Amino acid sequence: MTGLSLQLKEAVAAGAQNLTLRVSGQAEQAVSGPIRLTIEGGILASGRELTTTDNPNARWNIGKDTENYDLWLGGVRVTKSNSEDILGDGTASFAPRTNTLTLSGVRLNRQEQTALRSQLPALTLGLAEDNSLRASGTVIDTPDLTVELADSRASLTVLSTQGAAFAQTPLLRGVEEIFAGASQNAAAFTQSWNFTGGTAYVRFAAHQWEKTWRYHSSAHWHACTHSGCPVVSDQQSHDLGWIADEQPYGTTPGRMHAECRVCAYQGPQ
Numbered sequence: 211m212t213g214l215s216l217q218l219k220e221a222v223a224a225g226a227q228n229l230t231l232r233v234s235g236q237a238e239q240a241v242s243g244p245i246r247l248t249i250e251g252g253i254l255a256s257g258r259e260l261t262t263t264d265n266p267n268a269r270w271n272i273g274k275d276t277e278n279y280d281l282w283l284g285g286v287r288v289t290k291s292n293s294e295d296i297l298g299d300g301t302a303s304f305a306p307r308t309n310t311l312t313l314s315g316v317r318l319n320r321q322e323q324t325a326l327r328s329q330l331p332a333l334t335l336g337l338a339e340d341n342s343l344r345a346s347g348t349v350i351d352t353p354d355l356t357v358e359l360a361d362s363r364a365s366l367t368v369l370s371t372q373g374a375a376f377a378q379t380p381l382l383r384g385v386e387e388i389f390a391g392a393s394q395n396a397a398a399f400t401q402s403w404n405f406t407g408g409t410a411y412v413r414f415a416a417h418q419w420e421k422t423w424r425y426h427s428s429a430h431w432h433a434c435t436h437s438g439c440p441v442v443s444d445q446q447s448h449d450l451g452w453i454a455d456e457q458p459y460g461t462t463p464g465r466m467h468a469e470c471r472v473c474a475y476q477g478p479q
């Protein structure tokens with residue numbers, strides 16, 4: 211319940227048939243604006259009717275709360291009532307206090323004009339898991355956008371079949387790897403975050419490092435598992451030590467070779 215002045219006391223009691231709302235205080239503390247009492251959807255869906263008792267001091271205006279946000283995802287307008295589960299499958303939610311739209315495994319492949327559209331003054335697109343948005347026109351059309359990967363497993367793939375992936379260049383947080391191009395097949399690794407009308411495909415991700423070492427004659431490193439990604443991690447010179455292959459016996463000399471203590475590289479015999 212909201213809208214009461216601080217001095218007023220509220221009491222809500224629910225019985226089998228009736229719900230009583232009692233507001234008490236001094237007459238001079240009366241509220242001239244509306245007092246908002248929200249009744250959960252589950253109660254309204256129970257089939258009970260909403261009626262009120264006549265009271266000359268109260269005016270009732272019973273209606274469905276239809277607070278809409280200037281935000282559409284997959285053709286669905288985000289409202290106060292669907293904001294916790296916009297698409298009905300638990301993959302998308304919106305927090306109006308922080309203007310954060312969170313996607314966790316969203317797959318939008320409907321042939322809509324846009325997949326995500328907003329006129330909110332600023333929007334943060336928080337991402338968990340792999341997400342893919344596809345549309346025929348500008349896929350993500352919102353001003354002042356921040357794209358934020360929640361962890362290294364999160365990614366966002368944006369594909370326009372006839373237009374551009376983004377209307378504007380977003381601010382990026384947690385993004386380590388960008389592939390962008392005129393199509394998915396033409397996408398290449400890029401450091402540039404400036405998208406143009408020709409950028410129809412964009413993929414934001416974090417690197418995934420291979421478990422095994424790669425090496426050449428002087429160094430070892432971990433490669434990224436994403437095909438076409440040139441970035442490497444943990445690159446260092448070998449840490450060579452001598453390993454005995456055969457112990458010397460009598461006049462027969464022993465044999466040994468150099469081997470890196472970190473990777474599997476074997477140096478000269």
Ligand SMILES: [Zn+2]
Pocket residue numbers: 387416417418434435436439440441
């Ligand atoms: Zn990578």
Ligand SMILES: [Zn+2]
Pocket residue numbers: 425429430447448449470471472473474475
């Ligand atoms: Zn090595």
